[in-house]
Amino acid sequence: MINPVRVRFAPSPTGGLHLGGVRTVLFNYLFAKKHGGTFVLRIEDTDQTRFVEGAEAYIFDCLDWTGLTPDESPLRPGDYPPYRQSERKPMYRQYADQLIAQGNAYYAFDTSEELEAMRNNLKTPENPSPQYDHKTRKQMRNSLTLPEAEVEALINAGTPYVVRIKMPENETVHFHDLIRGDISHETNVVDDKVLLKSDGMPTYHLAVVVDDYLMNITHAFRGEEWLPSAPVHIMLYKYLGWEAEMPKWAHLPLILKPDGNGKLSKRDGDRLGFPVFAMDWADPKTGETTKGFKEIGFLPEAFINMLAMLGWSSGTEQEIFSLEQLEQLFSIERVNKGGAKFDYEKAKWFNQQHIQRADNSRLAILVKPFMEAAGIAIDDLSKLDQVIGMVKERCHLLGDFVQQAGFFFKAPEILDIDAIKGKWNEDKTKVMTEWVASLDNIAWEHDVLEQSLTDIAAAHNVKKGEVMMPLRVMLVGGKFGPGVFDIALFIGKEAIQARVKSSLAALA
RNA sequence: GCCGCGUUGGUCAAGGGGUUAAGACGCCUCCCUUUCACGGAGGAAUCACGGGUUCGAUUCCCGUACGUGGUACCA
Incomplete structure (x- = not known):
């Protein structure tokens, strides 16, 4: 090769880093990697009237998060400094x-x-x-x-x-x-x-x-x-x-707004309820913060994957790719000419797919802050790790784990009591009371717990099925989640007894 | 207005003179599951329009329409 490939991304540091900007970074990065070239970041700050404090550092944060690290930049100068246009003024x-x-x-x-x-x-x-x-x-x-x-x-x-x-x-x-x-x-x-x-x-x-x-x-x-x-x-x-x-x-090609036409803008995100920037951007002038994909609960690899498929395709049926795979497969000629409307639902699907593929222990670290922000204390990461394995297939965003897994650590604050109220009766109250009491002296195993409920229900002429959903609602707060007895096993006797007791009180 | 660029289901898209026009998201139905989700099986839905060229155009050419971008001492 006569000329080693050198590409550059040249943002102007004036605010949040837009989806389209990250995609431009991505295509540059992939092209460089594919050809064994160099990816350069150059800051286009020739308009001094638009200088925004912190915007350049923010761009670096976004690149760090996505893993699309430049080979040469103001922070890591190569053979062609300086890397800020304002510093190149004399040239x-x-x-x-x-x-x-x-x-x-x-x-x-x-x-x-x-x-x-x-x-x-x-x-x-x-x-x-x-x-x-x-x-x-x-x-x-x-x-x-x-x-x-x-x-x-x-x-x-x-x-x-x-x-x-x-x-x-x-x-x-x-x-x-x-x-x-x-x-x-x-x-x-x-x-x-x-x-x-x-x-x-x-x-x-x-x-x-x-x-x-x-x-x-x-x-x-x-x-x-x-x-x-x-x-x-x-x-x-x-x-x-x-x-x-x-x-x-x-x-x-441009990334277009999902409804109507035109370039996707920050406003569209605010209006339609999805992020447009890679990461939270706090505007120093207005003091207002705009949500980013990271903070709303996207995995960086999912964000990248989603962006790659917005305008590029491999020509095969595969849609889920790792960065490494994209580096091998990318070609600029396969980029579409036409603009693509952004589809947040599909973006979330990409994230869901990558959540399934991610290690539970890594997810636990990422999910913990979401839990804590919701007032759910996590003092044992390995427990969260275990729970994530049980519920991950129903999560599209990292924040979904709060709803899907929070009840493993904390009694639900709201119960979907209406789901069971209508068909509730004295017999069922007796079943639940007796079963909960029986917990004190039975083997702590899934099948034993289940058999015990079946037997007690039968003794009161109640079918197990009639009491399964109520038990679920009492334990998790609603009609969702993994197997009831798996949950019961995890949260333990005291938690079960407390949750059933307070639910019974609400039912009375 | 002018100039540029674009146009395959609702969305992302493969394909590219002869195909039942892939696949995915979303939606609907069913199965699995005493929940939800995952998974599985189906379903509805597409080549913007008009002319050519051709035995044959979604595919090539020309128009039109529509969309979009530009038209700054902004990038």
């Missing part, structure tokens, strides 16, 4: 200068008011959003329209300016997308994007090209929303003389 200017010298870019002095005025004046029903492009740049205040001496004077006087790319006229830009095939754009409809902002920072357009080139990135994967600006990036590679080193592109 961009020379390329902007080069483009200006070549006539491929120009200075623009228009103030935001002037830009707004231009857009307002040129706005028509047919063209609601006029661009700063080959047609309009001739009417603006830039180094294309102003005399050279004036441009120089303005710059010397410290007048704020930006550098814009000068898009050529009447050209067609072609490129090959690994997922979508050949794509072309007419340069006439692409605007003269700002390359260098007035604060000296590059925009995404300049930064992504310069950084990818300087960092030897071989494959650039990003969301579909970048497709319209791809021609700008392609032109930049050409103008800078880097065409041979241009990474191969792949524009990933």
Whole structure:
């Protein structure tokens, strides 16, 4: 292999890490692993007005949780530092200068008011959003329209300016997308994007090209929303003389909201009751916390698996994969073109499937905090371990264990008494009272417990079946859970007696 | 508006000139289980539309519709 694969994920640290972001990380990571390459994390913090305290650390936390650890990052620099664009600021200017010298870019002095005025004046029903492009740049205040001496004077006087790319006229830009095939754009409809902002920072357009080139990135994967600006990036590679080193592109499909249409947003999650961020995100400005997949009870491997299947498939019937398997099987060509609606029900199914495959002892550690948050103390992890083995098949989220296993450790607070009340009678009260008393001197075995109940019921002309469900409700609180006698065995004589006694009182 | 991209059941999807158009989630029925769940057996449900090309199009081409993204000194 001539060029070792190098891919990058380049988030801007402005808030919670979205599902779609994690999927982009995942596809980058899998591609790197598949090809024995390097996965780079680069922080895109060129917009200083959007800086959010803690957002970068949060991204690292999310990557740690998912296990999608970058090989190179601001925390683990490789051979191409720095890994934050704000720290790379001095590197961009020379390329902007080069483009200006070549006539491929120009200075623009228009103030935001002037830009707004231009857009307002040129706005028509047919063209609601006029661009700063080959047609309009001739009417603006830039180094294309102003005399050279004036441009120089303005710059010397410290007048704020930006550098814009000068898009050529009447050209067609072609490129090959690994997922979508050949794509072309007419340069006439692409605007003269700002390359260098007035604060000296590059925009995404300049930064992504310069950084990818300087960092030897071989494959650039990003969301579909970048497709319209791809021609700008392609032109930049050409103008800078880097065409041979241009990474191969792949524009990933979007993750859509489950109902209606459009990109999935945090709002949709709030509205429909599911997380959108990988982990809890506490916004330092509003103080508000948004739930994450981790905290709602997802296993990281399930989260990853679910995301992989949202837009990619192996071509086989298999749907449950470990990260290691995905690393072997992934191919960017098998990623779908169309956007995928997010389905929370299926996401939970993936989690349920991975819960079944997970070690009980590991689950016990993860479930404990959920129990404790619900006021159920766990002082013996091995007991929780044992219980998890009994109930895991009915849990979709780690939090489900509270409902499904809490009663093993603590008497249920609410009893579904209505489920048994209607058909309750004195005889049954006698059966339960006698059985509970008999517990003091019988062998503590499943079958013995069951036989004892059968016999006592028979003595009062009650069928065992009539008393099984009531016993379950008394012990667990409702019509669910593993075998009643398995539960009875586990919680012990005193707990049984106490729960039956208080239930009988509620029935009376 | 303009430009780009997309479109296989409700959802995720396989397939890709001739197939009974896989599979999964969800839904429904039944079996298992003195509960629930798991598991098992079934069921309803799909190639956006119109033109070509072709002996034959879900598949290839062209339109249309619809959706979506972009149209910032945000990424």
